[in-house]
Amino acid sequence: MSRLLVYLKDYKKECIFAPLFKMLEALFELFVPLVMAAVIDTGIANSDKPYIIKMCLVLVLLAVVGLTSSITAQFFAAKAATGFATKLRHALFEHIQGLSFSELDTVGTSTLITRITSDINQTQSGVNMVLRLFLRSPFIVFGAMVMAFTINVKAALIFVVTIPLLSIVVFGIMKITMPLYKKVQGLLDNVLGITRENLTGARVIRAFNKEADERKHFEETNESLTSMQKFVGKISALTNPVTYVIINAATLVLLWTGAIQVDGGIITQGAVVALVNYMSQILVELIKLANLIITITKALACANRIEAVFEIKSSQEIAEPAESAYDGHPGNAGSSSSDAVVEFRHVDLAYNSTGESALSDISFKILHGQTVGIIGGTGSGKSSVVNMIPRFYDATGGTVLVDGRDVKTYEFDELRSKIGMVLQKAILFKGTIRENLLWGKKDATDAEIMDALKISQALEFVNKKEEKLDYMVEQGGRNLSGGQKQRLTIARALVKRPEILILDDSASALDFATDAALRQSIAAMPDAPTTFIVSQRAASMMQADQIIVLDDGHIAGIGRHEELLENCHVYQEIYYSQFPKEVAE
Numbered sequence: 001m002s003r004l005l006v007y008l009k010d011y012k013k014e015c016i017f018a019p020l021f022k023m024l025e026a027l028f029e030l031f032v033p034l035v036m037a038a039v040i041d042t043g044i045a046n047s048d049k050p051y052i053i054k055m056c057l058v059l060v061l062l063a064v065v066g067l068t069s070s071i072t073a074q075f076f077a078a079k080a081a082t083g084f085a086t087k088l089r090h091a092l093f094e095h096i097q098g099l100s101f102s103e104l105d106t107v108g109t110s111t112l113i114t115r116i117t118s119d120i121n122q123t124q125s126g127v128n129m130v131l132r133l134f135l136r137s138p139f140i141v142f143g144a145m146v147m148a149f150t151i152n153v154k155a156a157l158i159f160v161v162t163i164p165l166l167s168i169v170v171f172g173i174m175k176i177t178m179p180l181y182k183k184v185q186g187l188l189d190n191v192l193g194i195t196r197e198n199l200t201g202a203r204v205i206r207a208f209n210k211e212a213d214e215r216k217h218f219e220e221t222n223e224s225l226t227s228m229q230k231f232v233g234k235i236s237a238l239t240n241p242v243t244y245v246i247i248n249a250a251t252l253v254l255l256w257t258g259a260i261q262v263d264g265g266i267i268t269q270g271a272v273v274a275l276v277n278y279m280s281q282i283l284v285e286l287i288k289l290a291n292l293i294i295t296i297t298k299a300l301a302c303a304n305r306i307e308a309v310f311e312i313k314s315s316q317e318i319a320e321p322a323e324s325a326y327d328g329h330p331g332n333a334g335s336s337s338s339d340a341v342v343e344f345r346h347v348d349l350a351y352n353s354t355g356e357s358a359l360s361d362i363s364f365k366i367l368h369g370q371t372v373g374i375i376g377g378t379g380s381g382k383s384s385v386v387n388m389i390p391r392f393y394d395a396t397g398g399t400v401l402v403d404g405r406d407v408k409t410y411e412f413d414e415l416r417s418k419i420g421m422v423l424q425k426a427i428l429f430k431g432t433i434r435e436n437l438l439w440g441k442k443d444a445t446d447a448e449i450m451d452a453l454k455i456s457q458a459l460e461f462v463n464k465k466e467e468k469l470d471y472m473v474e475q476g477g478r479n480l481s482g483g484q485k486q487r488l489t490i491a492r493a494l495v496k497r498p499e500i501l502i503l504d505d506s507a508s509a510l511d512f513a514t515d516a517a518l519r520q521s522i523a524a525m526p527d528a529p530t531t532f533i534v535s536q537r538a539a540s541m542m543q544a545d546q547i548i549v550l551d552d553g554h555i556a557g558i559g560r561h562e563e564l565l566e567n568c569h570v571y572q573e574i575y576y577s578q579f580p581k582e583v584a585e
């Protein structure tokens with residue numbers, strides 16, 4: 001939690017005023033029993049009506065001043081807590097943005113969502129309550145005890161025994177529940193994860209008639225969250241009855257001994273009423289304190305989870321050119337003098353989350369303006385290769401170079417501004433077609449956008465829409481077909497006129513003729529980009545300058561279509577599975 005407190009530093013004034021005004025409220029509250037005792041002992045005992053009225057007015061005044069202080073304190077506490085949560089949310093969001101895909105894969109999306117929403121809300125409630133009560137409650141408890149001592153020492157000894165007893169109960173329960181609240185948040189992550197998966201995969205679940213299984217799975221996970229919450233709730237709920245029993249027993253003893261002392265003329269009836277009042281003030285305050293402790297416990301558990309995300313450091317640093325110069329292969333420097341746009345030198349990749357090797361010893365050189373096909377079976381490592389060019393993942397061995405420089409030496413902006421990436425899954429955002437395409441280049445003109453749409457074979461369908469570039473794309477592009485989404489994502493990458501264009505299986509929803517037209521238009525672009533076409537379709541890359549054939553994370557062959565067809569067994573298998581020999585001949 002201490003690490004997170006920096007986000008409160010702009011609210012120093014609020015953090016001082018909120019508890020101070022609450023203390024002021026408490027101070028006025030502590031006078032109330034004394035005034036009541038005076039009403040009984042002086043006003044009622046002497047039938048002094050004006051005195052009673054005067055004292056009642058004092059009580060009203062104390063209430064009004066107390067209420068004003070309380071409202072002022074609430075204002076300052078709420079301002080500090082909401083400001084703290086906003087800053088924390090921003091910082092966490094920023095931090096998550098800075099993490100590489102490796103770290104994001106390891107942590108998991110659903111837990112990050114719970115941390116940035118529910119965990120931060122819980123921490124905000126904690127801060128709010130602490131600011132209001134952390135001084136007030138102990139102040140009232142000890143203040144009431146001191147007041148009791150000023151009234152009668154013998155009676156006050158009952159307070160001395162009661163308060164530590166209550167503290168043991170409250171803190172004991174807190175110690176037990178603290179780790180359990182952490183478990184509750186973890187189970188909440190699971191429920192969120194399943195909900196996410198179910199909502200995003202709703203169509204698949206229905207298509208495979210898996211609703212009953214999924215419902216059962218959800219119910220089981222939800223049930224474990226509920227039972228854990230009930231269990232923690234039951235333990236926390238013990239706080240109130242146990243504290244009430246102790247306080248009521250103490251009040252009983254107080255009345256008993258007080259009555260004897262009143263009989264003996266040692267103290268007045270008003271004093272006994274004041275003592276009972278102080279005892280109930282302590283009760284109310286201790287219950288508030290217990291609730292405060294429960295909220296703090298939850299807030300601390302959540303704060304630890306937030307801190308854990310802050311502790312994850314991005315494994316992707318920007319290296320000094322010299323640092324990356326040696327890659328373990330003699331003769332291979334970190335920069336190359338050749339005119340290769342993209343070069344892989346003995347590259348290995350193992351994903352953090354699995355630790356298994358996805359790519360090994362990948363080496364190739366792509367020259368400016370070339371078209372490169374990457375082909376291979378499912379899971380052979382095609383996407384992994386291209387994901388390393390914009391540094392979505394870092395090589396665990398060897399070097400990836402862009403324009404002769406190790407990608408690790410580039411600032412991310414500089415590297416990624418060179419690359420237009422079209423991912424396997426076409427993702428668009430809620431907004432107009434124009435707004436979506438401006439992601440590629442924020443100051444692109446309509447003419448540039450139209451040009452990109454033409455190359456990506458999207459112009460025709462966009463022109464058919466009444467609103468054209470102002471057509472509203474729904475969240476995730478759900479009001480567009482798969483092929484339309486793919487074409488728009490290609491246009492989005494093209495609008496920035498990248499030096500390197502990566503099409504990661506991004507023409508899979510296009511028919512063969514559109515796919516061919518797309519490739520032709522890209523090749524015909526003035527200053528055409530160096531293009532990577534990742535696909536399982538041999539037809540998509542037959543014209544490529546180089547085809548890289550991958551097999552189980554290794555290079556099975558590199559060359560032009562004709563060469564590979566002659567000497568690469570894996571390529572032959574792929575090609576003839578799509579163009580049977582008798583048809584091909």
Ligand SMILES: Nc1ncnc2c1ncn2[C@@H]1O[C@H](COP(=O)(O)OP(=O)(O)OP(=O)(O)O)[C@@H](O)[C@H]1O
Nearest residue numbers: 105351353354358377378379380381382383384385
């Ligand atoms: N983020 C990841 N975390 C862990 N393992 C991964 C990750 N991405 C890919 N892999 C693994 O790396 C291997 C190569 O995957 P990759 O996606 O590169 O294959 P691909 O050839 O593009 O497959 P496809 O044609 O099915 O898209 C697979 O075994 C896959 O399970």
